Amino acid sequence: MSVVDRLADELRQPEYTGENRCTPCTVTNLLITAVVAAGLAVVNPLVAVAFAVLGVGAIAFRGYLVPGTPTLTKRYFPPWLLELFGKEPAGTADAPAYEGDVDPESYLLDHGVITETPDGEDLELVDGFWPTWRDAIERADEDLAAEVGDLLELEEPQVNPGGTITPAEEASGCTVYDGDVRVAQWPSEAALAADLGAIDALADHGIDVAAMDRGDAGQLLAGLRVFAEACPDCGGEMALGEDTVESCCSVADVFTYDCRDCGTRVMEIQAA
Template identity: 85%
Template sequence: MSVVNRLYDEVRQPEYTGENRCTPCTVTNLLITAVVAAGLAVIQPAVAVAFAVLGVASVAVRGYLVPGTPELTKRYFPPWLLELFGKEPAGATDAPAYEGDVDPETYLLEHGIITETPDGEDVELVEGFWPVWDAAIDEADANLADAVGDLLELDEPRVDPGGEIESAGETGGGCTVYDGDTRVAQWPSEAALAADLGAIDALADHGVDVEAMDRADAGQLLAGLRVFAESCPDCGGPMALGEDTVESCCSVAEVFTYDCEDCGTRVMEIQTA
């Protein structure tokens, strides 16, 4: 291996380049490079050119020019700006879209999926629904890629259990669904995806046609139903509601969670207001 190749391998950061490159961070660093180079050009054009070349090379090879760029974007990039770059804010792992017009609890009560507890202070699944749902989860989990591919009508369905969040070295995780190389949707975990796929079949037995609903409404309903899972879809352990702070490359968010107390699998994650 040549000296140049060795040097390249030592300075490059694959966790922040290639498929893992963060567009907002890249644009921020290139803008900083351009501004500084423009300032230097007034004083010393040759230095400005050298700085511009080194800045662009650093962003290309390392992903960043300025150390701590993720902290800058977390602090100063609002969610709407991240979305312009196609970057989901932290905590936005529930997919399909979780911005429908359906109130899950009201809908599930009206359709006989959940009912009030005997003391009238809470709600729970109607008797017999969970065993049917649990069996449907196991069936979907046996071949997630085919099941979600049929649901979303994908040509080349692929399920990445770690997703882009984990591969980019960020906290949290997420199960990402691809059609070939195109990212289509993301769930908090494979268990959450299997829970939604199983729920579609279980709800159909109660006369609820999820696939005929608006996609955003369906996503909101299914994510809301996950909170009623009586045990972990992955290991069968007990579930518990909680709160967490989720960080991505460019943002930080407070979220409500529904996790397995035994294996830690996250079944639901939704950003607080």
């Protein structure tokens, strides 16, 4: 490897470039670079050219030129503009893909996974499902990376890898990578383990999740998580709530299902 190649590798931030590049943030930085370069050109054209070259280089290798770019896009980019760039608002990355055509409650009722409570005012898991699901969660938790790698057919599966791959802003969630490429995100490792365990538990009810459309499967599994009778992580009591979450480019209000004891987030869905 040449000196130039080694330098490029040291400068590059894989979490913000390549497949992981945020288009709105990149466009914002390029516009800022162009405006500043235009202003400098009035004073000194050579300085303007040098600034433009350095700015574009920084954006290419680092992803950002201006520190705090995500804050700018959160504050000034409306949802419709983010959607033009293919960016999902915060709170919709409950994965591997949340959008689908399945109504989780109806589907789970029809397949005998949940039932009405004795008073007829709520829904709950059928007897025996939670112990089976809990045992499957514990098995999946032994090697999350291998389990999710098999599910999503990844070549180099990693779950919340260390080093420079995972941005600090994602530290509270669970991000799955294939090599350096972000593939999917869950609210927590416990939520991922719950989904992986649910696939085995649902098979006993004739539901082949792996054969379903990925969007439908993601929606079904996320919907099932809210019926977990205890925290998949510590066994504590679960509770519904509301919160405000941030992604790279947006802020959103979400409904949550968290553990009262350890705070683990098992489900997160954007409020209407």
